[in-house]
Amino acid sequence: MPPTEPGGGIIFYGNTPMRPFTFILTLVLSCNSSPNNHLPANDSTEQAKKDTPIAGAPVQQPKDTTKLGGLWFLQPVLASDTAMGKIPRLEFNLADKKFTGNTGCNNMSGSFDFTDTTLQFNQRIVTTKMACVGYNEKAFLESLLRVNSYKLQSGMLILMFDQTELSRWTRKVAPKPVINKA
Secondary structure, three states, X not given: OOOEEEEOOEEEEOOEEEOXXXXXXXXXXXXXXXXXXXXXXXXXXXXXXXXXXXXXXXOOOOOOOOOOOEEEEEOOOOHHHHOOOEOOEEEEEOOOOEEEEEOOOOEEEEEEEEOOOEEEEOOOOEEOOOOOOOOOHHHHHHHHHHOOEXXXXXXXXXXXXXXEEEEEEEOOOOOOOOOOOO
């Protein structure tokens, strides 16, 4: 039965009396709950998470551990490696020779050159400028800038200076520092 308005500012929907605002709200809500309303199912105001929490894992993990390209996570050795609550990460785009990542505190990006065994980060690494209390970000960045070679071994990316190992990176997030007992 269509709505009617016999007078007095009250609309009748069937046998139910409603004020105009209530009537409009009822129509809108009933339209939104329709299965064919074509409205997005998720909340578009929800922000994507950019940082990698220690306990979390990335949504998409590249599975190729035989190539430099893609996303790598630092395998923490010291508790200070994760002092800010984030695991440092690097993502290499081999085609553009650019990388992005996180120092464990700030986001970073830059360029690099590489061959099958050599890797050199450009000195101009750009970072955001959040305060990193309790975390030595300068040492982390200096370590990256020292890298001149790498090797892929047992699914790990090992960044090196000459024959000295500087850091180990893996495709999966390591939740706690790994202490080498060798």
